[in-house]
């Protein structure tokens with residue numbers, strides 16, 4: 001039978017509980033899963049800390065604790081000194097059976113004092129955590145952090161929500177985390193990703209067909225967008241590869257639009273034109289070679305330009321400046337049924353007016369918005385303030401409100417569509433946090449839209465390829481370097 005880890009879907013704790021139930025109902029007993037989970041924890045511990053002096057298993061009352069008991073008994077069998085501190089399992093449960101396999105007594109949690117050479121196995125709470133940990137757990141978390149004792153977390157560091165990636169209160173900071181069958185949002189959303197340390201996904205013998213979920217939530221990657229990437233054909237000519245327009249701001253802030261336009265060209269749009277206000281045309285000309293210009297000073301100019309049907313996608317916002325004009329242009333673009341990437345000033349222009357923006361772009365989804373945290377808060381204050389919502393929930397709600405694809409940026413960029421599909425991008429390097437890198441992203445997405453990629457897939461691919469270019473550039477990268485390194489993958 002094919003056993004599996006699922007490396008593309010993300011499973012909320014609720015979705016993973018359904019997987020568990022399905023697997024057990026299929027005839028694989030819970031204790032067997034627990035034994036495999038405990039064994040994978042031991043394998044990780046012994047390969048990462050081969051010189052461990054003492055393995056200290058902190059065990060909670062549920063199945064997370066059960067995995068810890070299995071690990072404790074295996075480690076003892078291997079001759080590793082073992083200590084168990086924590087709570088007794090509830091009687092009659094799989095965790096109780098697991099606990100009975102270990103002869104070491106369970107000492108009170110509060111009695112644990114870290115020693116040099118200890119490695120802590122955190123088996124207190126995993127997917128079942130639903131509130132802040134109590135004072136006793138908080139105290140031991142504090143002592144471990146103070147002593148700098150390395151922690152290997154089972155499933156999730158205790159105190160971290162697997163759904164939101166946010167701590168519910170005091171939280172373990174792990175060096176490594178071993179989780180099972182599939183990642184949870186909490187492993188990739190910030191700050192969860194950092195609190196987990198290095199996360200390993202272990203195969204515990206669940207049949208592949210059962211490691212599935214109805215929730216359309218993925219890790220971002222080519223499994224989402226690969227089949228829809230623009231294909232290069234021998235008969236291609238520049239017009240067949242799409243025409244992207246980037247609206248330029250005034251003289252003082254034209255660089256942002258240039259970065260965006262350069263990225264659009266690099267990602268493969270056949271033509272890229274700056275729509276430039278008359279006062280900035282000369283200055284832009286001095287900087288441009290492959291990128292063309294068209295004079296656009298008013299909504300009427302823009303509407304006239306859009307009579308060219310080849311102009312299929314536009315970017316509006318980077319360095320744009322004039323908020324009223326941004327609103328007018330967005331309306332013209334919506335009426336002309338063009339694809340629009342709205343970024344930066346284009347987003348600020350609609351603060352307090354998201355209803356208006358959603359109405360403009362009703363019907364087939366043609367709008368992508370790319371807010372960073374500040375812009376998201378400005379646009380959707382009520383959603384942003386709701387502490388019960390994860391970043392995925394927030395992006396999904398915003399997407400549904402606007403009938404748009406939302407690219408909610410950050411170290412854990414979330415891409416969400418109005419139909420509920422969502423992806424989390426977890427591998428962008430931190431040196432992307434540099435002025436102008438967001439302008440490059442809007443151009444990448446715009447360039448892919450101009451090449452007729454479907455809108456959600458274009459946004460996912462844009463975020464992934466933007467991150468890949470940054471990884472290639474390395475630390476010290478500037479937005480100019482980044483725009484120069486963006487490339488379409490070979491298809």
Ligand SMILES: NC(=O)C1=CN([C@@H]2O[C@H](COP(=O)(O)OP(=O)(O)OC[C@H]3O[C@@H](n4cnc5c(N)ncnc54)[C@H](OP(=O)(O)O)[C@@H]3O)[C@@H](O)[C@H]2O)[C@@H](O)CC1
Pocket residue numbers: 016017020033034037060061062063064065066067124125126127128129130131132133134154155156180181204
């Ligand atoms: N998915 C898989 O593939 C597999 C999963 N497995 C493992 O199962 C784990 C999930 O087990 P689980 O459901 O028993 O939950 P777990 O995290 O042990 O919590 C236990 C109980 O603690 C309580 N509690 C909650 N918060 C609390 C707080 N702050 N302070 C105090 N108490 C708190 C709450 O009970 P309550 O007190 O509310 O009645 C809760 O029910 C999973 O993480 C993985 O390690 C593997 O064994 C096999 C394959």
Ligand SMILES: Nc1ncnc2c1ncn2[C@@H]1O[C@H](COP(=O)(O)OP(=O)(O)O)[C@@H](O)[C@H]1O
Pocket residue numbers: 344372409410411412413428429430431432433434435436437438439440441
């Ligand atoms: N710590 C980080 N790790 C990875 N990517 C990041 C990080 N911080 C920001 N980014 C990415 O860098 C880009 C910054 O965009 P933005 O904030 O709009 O910058 P700017 O307005 O200067 O262009 C986004 O793609 C964002 O997701």
Ligand SMILES: [K+]
Pocket residue numbers: 064122123124125126153154155156157158
């Ligand atoms: K844990």
